Amino acid sequence: MAKVSATSASALHCPLVTASGRSAPNRDDERPKKRSHYYHLAPRIVSKFSNWSSEAAAGEVVVWRERGAFAATSPAVEGASGEEIRTGERRRRGRRGATKRPQMDTARGVACLLVAVICLSCAAAASARSPAARMNRHLKRFNKPAVKSIEMRPNYHPEGLYDESKSNVASNSNEEKPKVQLWHQNGRCPKDTVPIRRTKKDDLLRASSMRRYGRKGHTTANPMSVNPTMLNEGGHQHAIAYVQGDKYYGAKATINVWEPKIEQPNEFSLSQLWILGGSFGEDLNSIEAGWQVSPDLYGDNNTRLFTYWTSDAYQATGCYNMLCSGFIQINSEIAMGASIFPTSSYSGSQYDISLLIWKDPKEGNWWMQFGKDYVLGYWPSFLFSYLADSASMIEWGGEVVNSQPDGVHTSTQMGSGHFPEEGFSKASYFKNIQVVDSTNNLKAPKGLGTFTEQSNCYDVQNGNNAEWGTYFYYGGPGRSSSCA
Known part of the structure; x- marks a missing residue:
């Protein structure tokens, strides 16, 4: 299993969250404030x-x-x-x-x-x-998210009533656990605090707009689109597997982790799962989580763990990670936006991460779990309209931004940068994909479909076996002799 890290201790800070469910001021606020020299000028x-x-x-x-x-x-x-x-x-x-x-x-x-x-x-x-x-106002808002009250744990888990033993499931497992993060070498967050990646001025300066910093454009793939080419109006392309036609209360997947090459700084490549509600118009609700490489957002080409949400089709609501009020983190070990290491290599060692998102049937909040050990946090139910009830579609797969540099298709890679037919250790995969049904149980998806806008650039192929359950390979190199 891949591990999660942060590039440096200075890139993280640890806001206090009390066990009683109340937030407390950031410890930076407790330091004496330096009085402005203007006060000394005024009699x-x-x-x-x-x-x-x-x-x-x-x-x-x-x-x-x-x-x-x-x-x-x-x-x-x-x-x-x-x-x-x-x-x-x-x-x-x-x-x-x-x-x-x-x-x-x-x-x-x-x-x-x-x-x-x-x-x-x-x-x-x-x-x-x-x-x-x-x-400075934007930096203060990003680095001190406002949270008045929080849930400290979910009431239910898709494998049964949630209890403290869930956080210790992997303690009896031989599977490698993502305990060590690079930022831990310089210390850890104190008890009752959570790690948050610090937003710096350079991050805002890279953004095309401070108002849009940390937000996507309209990017969700609509497999039912009569004219799929319209989906690339915003420069986004996908290779996904999906289910629809039922009520869904969560999804799970094990995702192969790579470090795809990005051609332009304003492009990205990601692999994630989508929890969707509503139509693909202006009322779309979406909860998303996975890994991504985004030079524009993070300032480097590292593969990073991320979350995203929107309640209005990416227009005015939602953001990545903790860059706005929305996702509430409760875990002190895993930092959203932190680097994932190591990553897979072509014909070499393979690494993956496991993600689970589910709806608590009692409180209605959508919870996220990383691996077997870490319940990271949740999206409150009041953020959403359609997802306040259930999801109507689940998607798993890859997405890239194609800015068409010099009028041709980008060479930004999806997944491993290789087509699905190359198979294990060469093409990227999702395995053991499941959905959470109305009884709060995990089950294999029925009627799994696949979709891509340009299969000659990025493709997807699904399958099923006893070891991997329902799975698919996906990805591609982008621009090539067959993809111009």
Whole structure:
């Protein structure tokens, strides 16, 4: 089995999630905030009728004085050097001068304060509109997902009532378990926290739009399309197996892991399963999970574990991994968006990962499990309309973006980059594919179909045997002598 890693410790952070089901502030928030130097430029006068405290100063550094004294933070105000100015300490200048001079000083101070406030307001408004400020707001949103309450475990599992023993199933197995991640070499997330891949400025700068960062275009394959070529309007091509015509409550597959070559940075190649509800119009609901290579999203060509969801056909809702509110992670060992290693080699060692997604019949949430050990998290039922009930179609397979560089088909590979007929250790595969039925049990899919837009570029072939159950090989090289 392939393992999951992250490239470096700095690429991950560990937001706190309490066992009671409540989130807590990121530990970064507990560090003392450095006060802006603008606060030190603005004078503040505490009148003799006020009763200010340092907390009431809203972050400004106010030199505290006793009640009835002036205080300020800027030398621009007389008395800001620290001396207290009390009634009766000034030299008498006659009845008229004794009352006029303090009033004039106070007026000057108020005028200075108003000018400073106006200047700071203008500067703050300009700063808030700057590209850097917008980027920082996006970074804060990506790196501190808002979660108010969570479920800590599912109520049911497709193999029976869920209990704690499910998390220890593989402890008695001889199968290699994905325990070690590269980021573990520099430490682990503390108890009651989860690992989240940190979004950096470079990630946003690579994106064509900060608003669309972490989102797909309309990409789901519709095998029933009368005109399949229309599906490539967005530049996406598929080689999939699918079932439809029933109510489905989950799906499972073991997926062969490769590192396909990507021609253009704005292209990707992935292998995943889709849980679908609704039509293929604007109301499509989709839950997705698998592995992908996406230079535009991650900044490298590593094969990475990912999730995705949408409730409106990829228009305004949904995102990859934890880049928006949606998927809620509860596992502290496996990081979404982390690298999968090792990957398979042509005519060499083969590695795969097992994924299971199912609907909890009690709460209605859609849960995800990685391998036999790790229940990673869930998609709350309220995210969806059609999937709040059940799925109407399940798809397994590969997808690539074909941006048609120089007006020809891309050479971006799908799967291993080789056609299905080459078979084991050469072509990529899905094996032991299953669906979850209305009784919450796993079973082999009935009436499995296959679909691809251009079989001369990427193809799919299915089969069945005792060892692999229902399976299929898929993929291809993209541009070739037969695929222009």
